[in-house]
Structures are given as C-alpha cells and as structure tokens.
Amino acid sequence: MSASSTLFKNVWRKPTLLAVTTGSLLASCSAFASDVPQYHVEVNDKKCQPMALTVPAGKVQFIIRNQSMRALEWEILDGVMVVAERENIIPGFQQKMTVTLEPGTYEMTCGLLTNPHGKLIVQSDGQNKPYKITSNDFIGPIAEYKFYVMNETRQLTQATQAFTDAIRANEMDKAKALYSQARVHYERIEPIAELFSDLDNRIDAREDAFAMGAKDPNFTGFHRLEYALWKANSLANTTALADQLDKDVMELQGRIRNLPFPPSTVVGGAAGLIEEVAASKLSGEEDRYAHTDLDDFNANVEGAQKIVYLFKPMMDKINPPLQNRIENNLKQVSDILAHYKTDKGFEPYTQLSEQDRKRLKGPITELAEDLAKLRGNLGLN
Amino acid sequence: MNCPFHSLLQSRQTQKNNQTEKTEQNHDSIVEERRNLLKGLGAFGGAVALGSAVSTQALAGSEGMMEGNMKADEGSVDAEFYTSRQMKQPFYGAYQSGILNPPPAAACLVSFDVIAYNKDDLKGLFKTLTERAAFLTQGGKPPSTGDKFPPLDSGIVGTYINPDNLTLTVALGASLFDERFGLADKKPKHLVNMTRFPNDALQAESCHGDLLIQFCANSPETVIHAMRDIIKHTPATLSVRWRRDGFISNHVAATAGKETPINLLGFKDGTVNPNTKDPKVADEVILVTPENQEPKWATGGSYLAVRTIRFFVEQWDRTPLQEQEAIFGRERGTGAPLGMKHEHDIPDYSKDPKGKIIPLDAHMRLANPRTPGFNQHQLLRRAYNYSDGVTNAGQLEMGLLFLAYQADLKAGFITVQERLNGEPLEEYIKPFGGGYFFALPGVKKPGDYFAQGLLES
Numbered sequence: 001m002s003a004s005s006t007l008f009k010n011v012w013r014k015p016t017l018l019a020v021t022t023g024s025l026l027a028s029c030s031a032f033a034s035d036v037p038q039y040h041v042e043v044n045d046k047k048c049q050p051m052a053l054t055v056p057a058g059k060v061q062f063i064i065r066n067q068s069m070r071a072l073e074w075e076i077l078d079g080v081m082v083v084a085e086r087e088n089i090i091p092g093f094q095q096k097m098t099v100t101l102e103p104g105t106y107e108m109t110c111g112l113l114t115n116p117h118g119k120l121i122v123q124s125d126g127q128n129k130p131y132k133i134t135s136n137d138f139i140g141p142i143a144e145y146k147f148y149v150m151n152e153t154r155q156l157t158q159a160t161q162a163f164t165d166a167i168r169a170n171e172m173d174k175a176k177a178l179y180s181q182a183r184v185h186y187e188r189i190e191p192i193a194e195l196f197s198d199l200d201n202r203i204d205a206r207e208d209a210f211a212m213g214a215k216d217p218n219f220t221g222f223h224r225l226e227y228a229l230w231k232a233n234s235l236a237n238t239t240a241l242a243d244q245l246d247k248d249v250m251e252l253q254g255r256i257r258n259l260p261f262p263p264s265t266v267v268g269g270a271a272g273l274i275e276e277v278a279a280s281k282l283s284g285e286e287d288r289y290a291h292t293d294l295d296d297f298n299a300n301v302e303g304a305q306k307i308v309y310l311f312k313p314m315m316d317k318i319n320p321p322l323q324n325r326i327e328n329n330l331k332q333v334s335d336i337l338a339h340y341k342t343d344k345g346f347e348p349y350t351q352l353s354e355q356d357r358k359r360l361k362g363p364i365t366e367l368a369e370d371l372a373k374l375r376g377n378l379g380l381n
Numbered sequence: 382m383n384c385p386f387h388s389l390l391q392s393r394q395t396q397k398n399n400q401t402e403k404t405e406q407n408h409d410s411i412v413e414e415r416r417n418l419l420k421g422l423g424a425f426g427g428a429v430a431l432g433s434a435v436s437t438q439a440l441a442g443s444e445g446m447m448e449g450n451m452k453a454d455e456g457s458v459d460a461e462f463y464t465s466r467q468m469k470q471p472f473y474g475a476y477q478s479g480i481l482n483p484p485p486a487a488a489c490l491v492s493f494d495v496i497a498y499n500k501d502d503l504k505g506l507f508k509t510l511t512e513r514a515a516f517l518t519q520g521g522k523p524p525s526t527g528d529k530f531p532p533l534d535s536g537i538v539g540t541y542i543n544p545d546n547l548t549l550t551v552a553l554g555a556s557l558f559d560e561r562f563g564l565a566d567k568k569p570k571h572l573v574n575m576t577r578f579p580n581d582a583l584q585a586e587s588c589h590g591d592l593l594i595q596f597c598a599n600s601p602e603t604v605i606h607a608m609r610d611i612i613k614h615t616p617a618t619l620s621v622r623w624r625r626d627g628f629i630s631n632h633v634a635a636t637a638g639k640e641t642p643i644n645l646l647g648f649k650d651g652t653v654n655p656n657t658k659d660p661k662v663a664d665e666v667i668l669v670t671p672e673n674q675e676p677k678w679a680t681g682g683s684y685l686a687v688r689t690i691r692f693f694v695e696q697w698d699r700t701p702l703q704e705q706e707a708i709f710g711r712e713r714g715t716g717a718p719l720g721m722k723h724e725h726d727i728p729d730y731s732k733d734p735k736g737k738i739i740p741l742d743a744h745m746r747l748a749n750p751r752t753p754g755f756n757q758h759q760l761l762r763r764a765y766n767y768s769d770g771v772t773n774a775g776q777l778e779m780g781l782l783f784l785a786y787q788a789d790l791k792a793g794f795i796t797v798q799e800r801l802n803g804e805p806l807e808e809y810i811k812p813f814g815g816g817y818f819f820a821l822p823g824v825k826k827p828g829d830y831f832a833q834g835l836l837e838s
Contacts, residue, residue, distance in 0.1 A: 197803060198579070201579065208584070210583070211588065218577075275695075279693065279696070282774045285774070368696070372701075
C-alpha cells in the first residue's frame with residue numbers, strides 16, 4: 001500500500017457544516033441585509049408548521065413562533081449534530097435566527113423531543129454564493145495539523161534514537177537502514193522544523209552550507225552522519241555527532257510543543273514543502289551520499305498532501321478548479337514515485353529514470369505555483 | 382608634516398590662487414583653465430574650501446567628466462551625457478573612482494590570488510595595474526605590434542578605446558597581509574577573512590582572494606575588455622580565483638544616481654545610501670580618514686564588503702505581494718516605506734513600536750532602525766544584479782552582487798549583517814561567496830602607483 005493512500009484516508013473528512021447564529025460571531029457580515037430570504041415556522045404542541053421546508057443554500061433567516069404551551073428550543077440538525085439553535089422562546093413569542101446553510105437535507109426539531117422532526121431541504125440554486133471564511137473555520141484543521149506535527153516529531157525522536165544507537169554501536173548496515181526512516185519524519189514537517197534555523201542548521205544542513213564542505217567542523221546532523229556511513233565508510237569519531245543529533249531533535253520537540261500555529265504558516269507550509277522538492281530533491285542533492293532522496297521527496301509530498309487535505313473542505317467551496325488541479329498533480333507525483341517503492345522505502349535516487357525525473361518536474365512546478373495561491377484563496381496573509 | 386596631503390593641498394592652493402588671479406579674464410578661458418585643472422589633477426579641482434580630509438573629489442569627480450564638455454559642477458547630468466562612450470571618471474585622486482560616482486550599467490568583480498614571489502614583484506604588479514588602469518579609464522589608441530604577433534589588445538571595443546565611464550577599483554584581501562610580502566603589520570585593522578553568517582552557504586571557490594578588482598563601465602564590452610587587458614598584462618603575478626558579472630538597468634544608470642536600481646526580487650536596492658556628493662558624509666562613513674586610526678597609508682581607502690547572494694526567484698515569484706512587501710518593509714512599485722507615499726520618505730518607527738505597519742523584522746527596519754547615532758553604521762551600497770545559468774534542479778541561478786563601501790567594516794557591514802541574521806528574507810536568499818576587502822587609496826598623481834603608501838611605508 002502506498003504511503004499516500006493511507007494519508008488520503010486519514011485526512012479525508014466530510015465537509016463540516018458552516019453555521020453561524022446571528023449576533024456577535026458574524027461581525028464581518030451584515031447580518032440583516034434585506035435580501036436574506038425569510039421563512040416562517042410555527043411550532044405547536046405536536047409539530048412544526050410546515051413540517052417540510054425548502055430553502056436556498058446560503059444565508060437564510062427563520063422566524064420561529066412558539067405556539068406551544070412551553071418554552072421552546074428550536075434546532076436545525078444534521079444527523080445528530082446541531083447546526084444551529086434558538087433557545088428559550090417563550091410561548092406566544094417569536095424569534096429570528098439567521099444561518100448560513102450548505103446544500104443538503106436537514107431536520108428541524110418541533111418542540112418536545114418525542115414530536116416528529118420536520119424536514120429542511122437546502123437547495124443549491126446553481127449560483128455560486130460567495131462563501132465567507134471565518135476564523136472559526138481554521139480551528140479544526142489547525143488543531144489537527146498540530147496533532148500531526150507533534151506525532152511526527154515524537155516519531156522523529158524515536159527513529160533518530162534508533163538510528164543513533166546503531167551509530168554508537170558501530171553497526172553500519174543497521175544505521176544505513178535506519179537513516180531515511182528517521183529522516184522522513186523531519187521531511188514531512190519541514191516547514192515547521194525550519195522555523196528554528198539554529199536547530200535546522202545543526203540537524204539538516206548539507207555540506208554546501210559550509211566553506212570547508214564535508215570536512216567543516218560545523219557540519220553536523222543527519223547529513224554529516226550520512227557522510228560517515230556512505231562516503232567516509234567509517235563511524236570513527238561519530239559518537240559526539242550522534243549524541244548531539246539526539247539532543248537537537250529532543251529540543252526541537254520541546255520547541256514545537258510551545259509553538260503557536262498561525263493558519264498562514266500552516267497553509268504556507270504546503271507550498272514550502274514543494275519548494276523544497278523543486279529546489280533540492282529533484283536534483284538528488286539532498287542525500288548525495290546515501291541517495292535516499294526519493295524517501296525525502298515522498299515525505300515532503302506527504303507533508304504537503306496533509307495540509308492540502310486539511311483545507312480541502314474550504315477549498316472545495318472557494319476554488320474547486322484549483323483544488324482539483326492540486327489534487328491531480330499530487331496524484332501524478334505519487335503515482336510516479338510509487339514505481340520506485342520498496343518494502344522499506346524507495347529505490348535509490350540513482351535508479352530514477354531521466355524520463356521520470358522530467359515527468360515529475362511538470363506537476364511539481366505547477367504544484368509550487370498553485371500551492372502558493374492557497375493562502376490567498378483562504379484569505380490569509 | 383603629518384598630513385599626507387600636505388603637498389597636494391599646497392598645489393591646490395596655488396592653483397586656486399592662480400585661478401583667482403585670472404578672474405578678470407573672460408569666462409571661456411576660466412572654464413578652459415578649470416578643465417585643465419581637472420584633467421591634470423583628476424579630483425583636485427575647486428573643493429579646497431570645503432576643508433574635507435579626503436573626499437575632495439566628491440564635487441568634481443562624483444559625476445565624472447566628458448572630454449571637452451565639462452559638466453561636473455552643474456549639479457545634474459543628463460542620460461546622454463552619463464552613458465556616452467566619452468564619459469570618463471578621473472583616475473588620479475585621493476581615493477579611487479568606482480566608489481562615490483553613481484554606478485554605471487555594467488560591472489564585473491574579479492578576485493585574484495596574487496602569485497608574485499616577492500615584494501618587488503608585488504610592487505611591479507601594482508605599477509602595471511596603475512599603468513593599465515590609467516590608460517583604460519581615460520581611453521586612447523592601443524599600440525600595434527604588427528600582424529606577425531598576437532595583438533596587444535583584444536579588439537572587442539574597436540580600434541579606439543573609449544573611456545565609456547570605466548573604473549577599475551583595486552582592493553586587497555586579508556590574505557595579502559600574510560607572511561609572503563612582509564605586510565602583516567600594515568594590515569588595516571578591521572580587515573579579516575569573511576566568516577560565515579548563519580544563513581550563509583559559503584563556497585570556498587567563490588570566496589576571498591588576495592586582490593579584487595571591481596570593473597564598472599557603461600557597457601559590458603568595456604568591462605570585459607578591461608578585465609581581459611588586466612589578465613593579459615599580469616600573467617606571472619595574478620591568478621583568477623573567482624569572478625562574477627553584474628548589471629543594473631541602463632535606464633537607471635543613465636539617471637546617474639537619481640533613480641535607485643531594482644534588484645532581481647523586484648525591489649529597489651540602495652534607497653537610503655549616504656549622499657556621496659557631500660564630502661563630509663563621504664569622509665564620515667565611506668572613506669578612511671585619520672579619524673579612523675588606521676595605518677597612515679590607508680587614508681583615502683575604504684572597506685569593501687562583497688557578498689554574492691543567490692535569490693530563489695521562482696519561489697519569490699510565488700510569494701504573495703503582501704508578504705514580499707512585509708519582508709522588505711517597502712512597497713514594491715514605488716519603493717515607499719509601508720504606510721508612506723514616496724521612496725525617500727523616512728519612516729518614524731517610534732510611532733510604530735509594535736511593527737504593525739512596518740514589521741519589526743522587515744529588512745529595511747532591521748538594517749537601519751533610524752535611531753540617533755545609527756548613522757555611524759551606514760554603508761554605501763553599490764550592488765549589481767547577476768544572472769547565470771541554472772542549478773542542478775533546473776532553477777534559475779541569479780541574484781545580487783552585494784557591494785558595500787564603508788570607512789569602518791565592523792561598524793558598517795558586520796554590524797548591519799548581524800542585525801539582519803534570522804530575517805524573514807533569508808528564506809529566499811542564499812549568500813554563497815564574496816569576502817572582505819580594502820579598496821586602496823587613490824593614485825594621487827602621475828608617477829605614483831597603487832598601494833605605494835603600503836609598500837613604501
């Protein structure tokens with residue numbers, strides 16, 4: 001099973017309904033614009049009047065009159081989920097409720113819970129009603145992304161420890177096998193990890209960053225150990241490097257725990273991951289001694305996919321053509337990479353055919369262009 | 382007499398007196414007289430009254446001069462004038478041309494290893510450089526050696542070499558002051574090998590050098606012609622270490638400093654440069670004066686920080702405009718500080734202490750917080766764009782040749798760069814080469830040579 005399909009499953013969510021009751025939450029909209037259609041509902045002791053109502057998608061206003069004997073709580077339900085509600089309507093009085101509804105079939109409560117529910121059909125009118133983003137829309141995706149990042153970071157510390165244990169035990173083959181398994185967790189969350197440039201420099205810098213190249217005393221972290229394993233072919237004097245790497249990923253974990261996750265950083269991260277691929281993974285520069293670039297490549301793409309699918313419910317409403325193109329390109333990239341999948345990861349970069357390298361370039365470049373527009377589409381800075 | 386310019390001041394005074402005596406003569410002959418004065422002495426016309434220690438060239442020299450059409454003291458230059466082939470910058474003077482004069486359109490930086498064996502050879506090298514630069518910058522006809530021999534001149538600018546606003550600015554790296562030539566105790570006090578800043582990826586083959594020449598001219602052919610001339614004339618003493626060609630817009634160059642060049646990220650680069658036309662400013666922040674307490678020979682020189690910086694332009698072009706502008710702190714189109722109207726408007730950060738208009742980590746704000754006393758950290762930026770091939774990943778290889786002149790390297794570039802460490806712009810740029818150099822004082826008069834003060838002191 002390809003890693004990407006797992007991811008698709010994990011992140012796929014039924015689009016959450018957007019419902020905002022009138023009042024303070026809707027500060028950015030003019031809540032009582034005259035063109036909001038109004039619907040009257042009367043609730044008596046037995047049922048709603050009418051029992052079925054068809055309204056257009058978008059913003060509508062319900063005027064609920066309580067003709068029953070007791071105080072009324074009126075709700076719009078999507079299955080068991082309460083989409084909107086009006087509480088404590090006194091008998092003989094009416095209240096208004098403005099709500100933005102997605103197309104679909106809902107139920108309305110009609111007084112006593114034992115009373116039958118009314119049916120509310122929300123029809124798409126064919127026109128694309130402008131969809132208003134509120135900051136609430138980001139809460140779910142951002143929380144889930146933070147959970148994802150923390151989870152990857154925890155796996156990074158564990159996998160790194162396994163890798164460095166092998167280094168310290170001078171088990172070359174084992175260390176080689178564990179190298180990319182640790183790195184993928186870093187690569188998936190690279191836009192977050194790179195926010196700490198001091199740590200990133202120590203954990204993930206390549207020899208190009210240093211004037212004396214691989215021999216530079218400041219060259220540390222994964223790629224320095226990669227150099228020892230594949231190029232120098234010796235683990236002499238690497239214990240301190242291994243210890244330092246452990247310490248650095250632990251520190252990274254601590255810092256990420258306390259990191260706020262602003263939506264623009266998270267959404268921008270999808271573009272950042274693909275920029276990584278475009279700049280250094282396509283060329284095989286990342287893991288130049290181990291040639292495990294395709295593992296990193298795939299991990300970057302997975303990290304971008306995670307973000308793309310978290311915001312898919314919003315993007316599907318805002319800009320479906322863009323969202324579709326992004327998904328298609330992600331799929332194209334995953335499909336090509338899938339040819340190189342092995343039991344433990346991916347074939348060496350040197351096995352990547354020239355033709356596939358060129359075929360990856362198109363979708364990757366278009367993804368970079370498109371993902372750069374995600375923030376703008378989601379109304380983020 | 383301590384003042385290194387004593388004799389020159391004297392001669393200037395004499396000239397000036399002569400000139401005063403001639404005020405009764407008709408206007409034409411005074412212009413003629415002044416023109417000769419400028420031609421003969423390069424920089425030393427007319428500026429004595431300002432009492433500036435070094436930069437007396439500033440008035441006459443900053444905009445250069447054109448044979449038979451002296452416009453230097455008109456205060457402004459027109460495009461046709463500044464970009465013409467006959468445009469020339471003075472060669473002789475207290476400081477070198479190529480620093481204070483507005484940058485022309487084309488440039489090349491060449492860093493050399495000096496392979497001379499001893500101090501005498503080194504002296505010979507500087508004499509050759511002096512002789513070639515004096516000729517190339519002022520123009521003339523190259524000698525012919527007949528068709529049995531390789532021609533002495535590459536011929537790429539035709540049979541007559543026009544000055545074309547050419548300058549060759551010679552600067553020394555810290556490594557020239559090692560044990561080879563016995564110059565260790567004469568090293569300018571701040572001159573060191575450039576060390577890595579956190580975002581740097583310095584490549585050994587693109588860094589440092591014993592000697593660097595900045596070639597600038599109105600056209601790339603003139604730059605290349607001069608560079609090939611120098612290389613051809615120094616086979617036994619110089620070996621090219623690295624080089625980069627640079628350019629700014631012809632149209633911007635033609636404004637002779639009025640418009641600010643735009644870099645390849647689309648932003649103006651060099652807006653808050655010190656006013657090079659004010660000799661006092663030049664002495665304070667750009668040129669070494671006795672106040673800087675450098676070795677005596679260094680007066681009139683200037684520290685040159687060179688940084689070759691790759692820009693990730695594809696990624697930059699995919700960055701929302703709002704973010705681009707927040708990164709620099711300026712509007713892209715006008716160059717105005719955010720929240721202001723004009724490029725040269727001065728932001729008042731005290732009214733924006735939290736960075737709501739201009740973010741606290743905006744490039745402009747970090748580089749110059751506009752606090753009282755920050756003037757001592759000013760640099761004269763003289764940056765050029767570069768554009769080469771593509772990277773291994775098929776991305777564009779282009780960026781900036783950042784050049785900054787200052788009287789005090791530590792107070793200047795190093796302080797400012799340390800303030801910039803960690804700035805958001807780092808995501809889009811990668812400094813990979815360059816070095817610290819010390820631009821020599823000028824060659825003061827015919828018969829003198831580059832670094833004479835250093836080698837004979």
